Amino acid sequence: MEQIHAIWRYGIKVGIVGGIVLVLMALIGMIEVFTQRQVIADTISMGHTLYLAAGLFICYMAARRTTPAKPLWIISNSIFAGLTTAFFLVLLIILGRNVNLRLMFINASDLLLNNLLTLGVQGNNGLRLLLIAGIATGLITGFFYLLPKIVRTVILWSLAGSVFAGVLQELIRPILSNNFPEAISEWLLTSDGLTMKGALSIFIFIALVIISWSIKGEGIRQGWLGLPKKQQLTWRTIGTIILLAAILIAPWRLGLFMSEVLTIVGLYVLLGLGLNIVVGYAGLLDLGYVAFFAIGAYVTALITSPEIMNLNWSLWAAIPFALFFGILAGVLLGVPVLKMRGDYLAIATMGFGEIIRLLVLSDALRPFLGGSQGIGKIAKPQVLGFVFKGPQEIYYLIIAGCLLVIFVSWRLKDSRIGRAWKAMREDEDVAQAMGINLVSNKLLAFGTGAGFAALSGVIFGSKIGSIYPHSFNIMVSINIVCLIIFGGIGSIPGVIVGAAALIGLPELLREFAEYRFLVYGIALVVMMLIRPEGLWPEEARKRELHEGKANGT
Amino acid sequence: MDGLDIEIEEKTIHSVIGPNGAGKTTFFNCITGFYKPEAGEILLENHSLVGLMPDRIVRLGIARTYQNIRLFPDLTAIENVLVGMHAHLKSSYLGIILNTPFVKREEQEAEAEANRLLKFVNLETKANMLSKHLPYGDQRRLEIARALATRPKLLCLDEPTAGMNSGETQAMCDFIQSLRDDLGITIMLIEHQMRVVMGISEIITVLDYGKKLAEGTPDEIKRNPKVIEAYLGQGSASQAH
Numbered sequence: 001m002e003q004i005h006a007i008w009r010y011g012i013k014v015g016i017v018g019g020i021v022l023v024l025m026a027l028i029g030m031i032e033v034f035t036q037r038q039v040i041a042d043t044i045s046m047g048h049t050l051y052l053a054a055g056l057f058i059c060y061m062a063a064r065r066t067t068p069a070k071p072l073w074i075i076s077n078s079i080f081a082g083l084t085t086a087f088f089l090v091l092l093i094i095l096g097r098n099v100n101l102r103l104m105f106i107n108a109s110d111l112l113l114n115n116l117l118t119l120g121v122q123g124n125n126g127l128r129l130l131l132i133a134g135i136a137t138g139l140i141t142g143f144f145y146l147l148p149k150i151v152r153t154v155i156l157w158s159l160a161g162s163v164f165a166g167v168l169q170e171l172i173r174p175i176l177s178n179n180f181p182e183a184i185s186e187w188l189l190t191s192d193g194l195t196m197k198g199a200l201s202i203f204i205f206i207a208l209v210i211i212s213w214s215i216k217g218e219g220i221r222q223g224w225l226g227l228p229k230k231q232q233l234t235w236r237t238i239g240t241i242i243l244l245a246a247i248l249i250a251p252w253r254l255g256l257f258m259s260e261v262l263t264i265v266g267l268y269v270l271l272g273l274g275l276n277i278v279v280g281y282a283g284l285l286d287l288g289y290v291a292f293f294a295i296g297a298y299v300t301a302l303i304t305s306p307e308i309m310n311l312n313w314s315l316w317a318a319i320p321f322a323l324f325f326g327i328l329a330g331v332l333l334g335v336p337v338l339k340m341r342g343d344y345l346a347i348a349t350m351g352f353g354e355i356i357r358l359l360v361l362s363d364a365l366r367p368f369l370g371g372s373q374g375i376g377k378i379a380k381p382q383v384l385g386f387v388f389k390g391p392q393e394i395y396y397l398i399i400a401g402c403l404l405v406i407f408v409s410w411r412l413k414d415s416r417i418g419r420a421w422k423a424m425r426e427d428e429d430v431a432q433a434m435g436i437n438l439v440s441n442k443l444l445a446f447g448t449g450a451g452f453a454a455l456s457g458v459i460f461g462s463k464i465g466s467i468y469p470h471s472f473n474i475m476v477s478i479n480i481v482c483l484i485i486f487g488g489i490g491s492i493p494g495v496i497v498g499a500a501a502l503i504g505l506p507e508l509l510r511e512f513a514e515y516r517f518l519v520y521g522i523a524l525v526v527m528m529l530i531r532p533e534g535l536w537p538e539e540a541r542k543r544e545l546h547e548g549k550a551n552g553t
Numbered sequence: 554m555d556g557l558d559i560e561i562e563e564k565t566i567h568s569v570i571g572p573n574g575a576g577k578t579t580f581f582n583c584i585t586g587f588y589k590p591e592a593g594e595i596l597l598e599n600h601s602l603v604g605l606m607p608d609r610i611v612r613l614g615i616a617r618t619y620q621n622i623r624l625f626p627d628l629t630a631i632e633n634v635l636v637g638m639h640a641h642l643k644s645s646y647l648g649i650i651l652n653t654p655f656v657k658r659e660e661q662e663a664e665a666e667a668n669r670l671l672k673f674v675n676l677e678t679k680a681n682m683l684s685k686h687l688p689y690g691d692q693r694r695l696e697i698a699r700a701l702a703t704r705p706k707l708l709c710l711d712e713p714t715a716g717m718n719s720g721e722t723q724a725m726c727d728f729i730q731s732l733r734d735d736l737g738i739t740i741m742l743i744e745h746q747m748r749v750v751m752g753i754s755e756i757i758t759v760l761d762y763g764k765k766l767a768e769g770t771p772d773e774i775k776r777n778p779k780v781i782e783a784y785l786g787q788g789s790a791s792q793a794h
Contacts, residue, residue: 408650415649415660416635416642419628423636426625433585435611435640435703444646 011062011077011138015084018058022085023092025054029107030518031116033511038193039166046167046511047116053163055134058085059141061529075142079135086134089117090127154210161206166194170508174255247399251392260391261507263463266398267456268483268503272495273405274452275480280490281418282445283425285346287477288333288353292450294472295329296322296457298360298369301467304379308370315381315462319455326454327447334446338439341428353477361469376466394463401459405452409492412448421445475517479503482520486527488534497536554579554590554763561707561741561756566733568742568750571760572783577743578620580760581709585617586610597707612640614706618696618713620743626685630676630695633684634667637702667702674698674728690721694728701736708732709741714749722746726753751775759783 025031035047062081066074093113095101101108118126119133144152165172169189176185188198224232251259271293278286302309303318337348360369369375381388381397388394412418420441423431432438461467479502487498502520506512512519527534554576561567569577582588584595586607595602602610616637625633642663644656671677674694679687684695693713700708710729714722730753732738744750750757751771759766759780767777774780 411650411652415656416639416644416663417646417649419632419636420639422628422632423625423639426627427623429587429607430619430623430625431636432607433587433611433617434637434699435608436636437606437608 008076008080010066011080012084014058014062014065014077015081016088018054018061018081019085019088022051022054022058023088025050026089026092026112026117027101027105027108028515028518029112030515032107032109032112033514035116037167037509037511039163040194040196040199041190041192043196048119049163049167051117052137055082055085055137056141057526058082059138060145062138063142063145071146074145075139078142078145079138082134082136082138082141083131084134086131086137089134090130093117093127093130150214154207157210158203158206162194162199162202165202166199168505168508169193171258174258175253178253178255248396251395256391259395261504263391263395263398264507265499265504266395266402267460267463268480268499269402269496270398270405270456270459271453271476271480272484272487272499273402273409273492274449274456276484276490276492276495277409277412277421277452278445278449279481280484281413281425282421282442284442284445285342286349286446286449287346287474287481288349288351288356289449289453289480290472290474290476291333291353291356292326292329292453293457293460293476294356294360295450296326296454297461297467297472298375298457299325299454300458300461301370301375301378304462305375305377307375307377308368312379315379315458318379319458322454322458323451326457327451330446330448330450331443333450334443338442350474350477353474357469357472357474360472372469374466374468378461378465378467380462380465391463394459397459397462401455405455406492408448408452413492417441417444479520482524486523486534488537491534491536491538494534494536494538498534501535554583554760557593557760557763557765559758559765559768561739563706563739564733564737565755566729566740566742566753568744568754568757569760570744570750570757571766574762575760576763577760578711579763581617581711581741581743584610584709585615608640611703611705614704615709616700616703616705616707617709618693618700618711620711620715622692622696624684624692624696624699626683628684629681630671630684630687630691631664631667631680633695633699634670634702635663637699638663638667640703670698670701671695673701689716693717693725697728697732701732701738705738707739707741709743711743712745713742714744714746722749725749729753 031047031051033047034050035045037046038044039046039049059078059081063074063078066077096108096113101113114122114126118130121129144155147155165188173185173189176188188194188201194202227235250262254262271289274292275286275289278284278289299322300315300318301307303311303313303321304315306312333349333352337345340348359365361372362369363371365371366373381394388397412421420431420436423434423436424438424441428438483498483502484495485498486502487496488494502523506516506519557576557580559569559580569580571577579588583590584602586602586605586609590603593603597610597613597615600613602613602615605613625636628636642659644659648656668677668680671680674697676687676691676695676698679691684692687695697708697710697713713729714725717725726749729740729742733740742750742754754771756768757771757774758768759774759777761783766783767774767780769777
C-alpha cells in the first residue's frame with residue numbers, strides 16, 4: 001500500500017505547485033498577451049507554446065525526482081503531475097464561469113478561459129480536453145525522460161531552436177533579407193511567424209548539427225589537442241579575426257533596430273562585467289551598483305553639457321574624470337562596509353545606491369545636478385569632425401568599451417589579485433590567514449567594478465543625450481545581478497550570454513517587456529532548479545578536465 | 554587560556570595535547586592573530602605579534618592548518634597552493650593588466666613552485682581537480698601544501714591525522730618529520746592520537762582548562778602522574794606504546 005501511494009504522491013505535489021503557477025500566469029494575462037505573437041504562423045502562438053512548455057516542464061520536474069527511478073513510477077508521477085495541473089486549470093475555468101473573476105483579475109477574460117486554456121474547444125468538451133491534455137503531457141514527458149540522453153538533447157535543443165527562431169522573428173528577418181537571397185526568407189518566414197516548413201527545417205538542421213557533433217566531435221577535439229601549438233595559435237588567430245570582423249560589420253548587416261538592441265545589450269555587458277568582479281570574483285554582494293553608473297553619467301553630463309557648469313568639453317575629456325570619480329566613489333563605498341558580510345553588505349550597498357539617486361533627484365542640489373529635470377545636451381563623441389550620432393556609430397564606442405573591460409577582467413582573473421579575490425569569496429578568514437590583506441583587496445574590487453560602471457555611464461549619457469534621476473534606480477542594480485547569475489557568476493562569456501538573454505530578449509519581444517520582472521524571476525528559479533551554475537559557467541572548462549581525468553586518462 | 558607560558562625551539566616538533574576544551578585551538582588562534590589575548594606577549598624571534606593582523610603574521614612566518622580542513626572548495630588544488638603564495642608574489646595591479654614580462658615570469662615561477670609543493674605531498678596528478686572533489690586524505694595534505702606555500706618558519710598543524718587509519722597516520726608522521734628534516738621548519742602539533750604524539754614529538758606541552766599542566770619530553774610526560782590522572786588515563790597509558 002505504501003508503495004502505491006508513493007507512486008503518485010510526488011507527482012501530485014509537483015502538480016499542485018505547477019497548477020497554481022499556471023493559474024497565476026493565466027490570471028495575470030501573460031498567456032493571453034503572448035498569443036498575439038505567432039511562433040509558427042497560423043499554427044501555434046507563443047502563448048500556447050508557453051502554456052505547453054510550462055506543462056511539460058512541470059511533468060519533467062516530477063519525473064526527474066522520482067525515487068526509486070523505475071520507468072513505471074516515473075511515467076505515473078509525470079502523468080499525475082500533468083493531471084493535477086490540468087485539474088487546477090479546470091477549477092479555474094469552472095470558477096470563472098460562475099463568478100465574475102474580472103472584478104479582481106482584469107485579465108481573466110472569456111477568451112482566456114473558454115478558448116485559450118481549453119485549446120480552442122468550447123464548453124464542457126473543453127474541460128474534458130484539458131484533462132486529457134494533462135494526462136497526455138505527463139505521458140509524453142514520462143517517456144521522453146526515459147529516452148537516452150543523446151536523443152533527449154537532440155529533441156530538446158532542436159525544439160528550442162525552432163521556437164526561438166519563431167519568437168525572434170524581428171531579429172532573423174533583417175539578417176535574412178540583408179544577407180541572404182529572397183528565397184530563403186520566404187521559405188522560413190511569413191510576415192507573422194515561421195512557416196511550418198521553416199520550423200521543420202530549423203528543427204532538422206539543429207538536430208543534424210548536434211548529431212554530427214556527437215559523432216565527430218570527440219574526434220575533432222582530439223585532433224585539435226593533437227595539433228602543435230603553433231598551428232593551434234594560427235587557427236585561434238583566424239577565428240578571432242573572423243569574430244572581430246563579424247562584430248565590426250554587425251550594425252550595417254543587421255539594421256538600425258538590431259543595432260539599437262545590441263547597443264543596449266553592450267551597455268549591460270559593461271555593467272555586468274564590472275559587477276562580475278565585485279560579486280563574481282570577490283564575492284561582495286553589491287546591490288547599489290547603479291550608483292557608479294549614475295556617477296559616470298552625471299560627471300559626463302556636467303563636463304560636456306552647456307547646462308549647469310557650461311564647460312562644453314568633448315566627451316573624450318569627460319572619460320578620465322568620470323573614471324576618477326567613479327573609482328573614488330567605489331573606494332569610498334568600500335571603506336565603511338569592509339567588515340560587513342552577506343546580507344548586511346547587500347543592504348548597506350543598496351542604501352548607497354539609493355543615496356546617490358536621491359542626491360541627484362533632490363531639489364537642494366538642483367543647481368548643481370539638475371534635480372528631477374536632469375541634465376541635457378550631453379555631447380556626442382567626435383573624432384576629427386565626424387560625430388557618432390546614431391546607434392550604429394555609438395555601437396563602436398560600446399564595443400571598444402566592452403573589449404577593454406573584457407580584457408581587464410580576463411587579465412585579472414587568473415592573476416595573483418584574481419586568486420586573492422576568489423580566496424576572499426570562498427573563505428575570508430582563511431584568505432587572511434594566507435597573507436591576503438582584506439582591506440586593500442576589497443577596495444581594489446570595489447574600485448575596479450565602479451570604474452567599469454562609470455565607463456558605461458559615460459557612454460550611456462552620451463547615447464541618450466539627456467539624463468534623468470529616474471534612470472538610476474535600484475532595479476538597474478537588480479537587473480545586473482540577475483543577468484550575471486543567469487549567465488554564470490564569475491564567467492566572462494556568462495555575462496555576455498546573460499545580458500543577451502535578459503536584456504536583449506525583452507527588447508526584441510515587446511510582449512516580454514510587460515512581464516519582464518516576472519520572467520526574470522521565473523528564469524532565475526528555473527535556472528536554480530536545473531542549472532544553478534548558469535548558462536555558461538567558468539567551471540565548465542574545469543569540469544571537463546575533471547571528467548576527462550576521472551575517465552581514466 | 555590562563556597564564557600560559559610556552560617556549561618553542563627552532564626546528565623541533567612540539568606537540569600540544571590536552572582534553573577537549575583545554576584551549577589548544579584557542580592557543581593556535583592567538584598565535585596566528587585571530588584572537589587577541591587580553592594580556593601577555595607573543596614573540597616570534599623577539600618580534601612581538603600581539604595586535605597584528607593575521608595577514609601580517611603570516612608574512613612574518615607562521616602558517617597553520619585547520620581542525621576541520623578549510624580549503625577553498627571551488628578552487629583547484631593548484632589554485633589553493635598558489636593562494637598560499639600570495640604574500641610572496643609581487644605582481645602589481647597595473648603590471649597584471651599590462652602583462653609585463655615581470656608578471657609573466659613571476660606567474661611561471663609561481664606555478665612551478667606550486668607544482669613542486671604538490672609533488673612534495675604527492676598530489677601533482679590532481680593539480681587541476683577542484684579541492685572539494687578530492688578525497689579526505691588528499692585534502693589534508695593539500696592544506697599542508699598550501700600552508701607550506703607561505704614559506705613559514707613555524708607551521709601549526711591542527712589534528713592532521715584526524716580520521717585516518719593506521720597506515721595513513723604513519724605516512725603523515727613520516728611526512729611531518731620530513732618537513733622538519735628536509736625543509737627546516739619548526740612544527741607545532743595539536744594531536745589526539747597518542748601514538749603520533751609520543752612517536753614524533755621532541756617536546757610535549759599538556760594543557761588542561763587553559764593552564765599548562767606539564768611539559769617535557771615524551772618519556773617524561775608518559776610518566777608524569779598529573780598528566781596520567783588528568784588526561785592519559787589507564788586505557789591510554791597502554792595505548793602509548
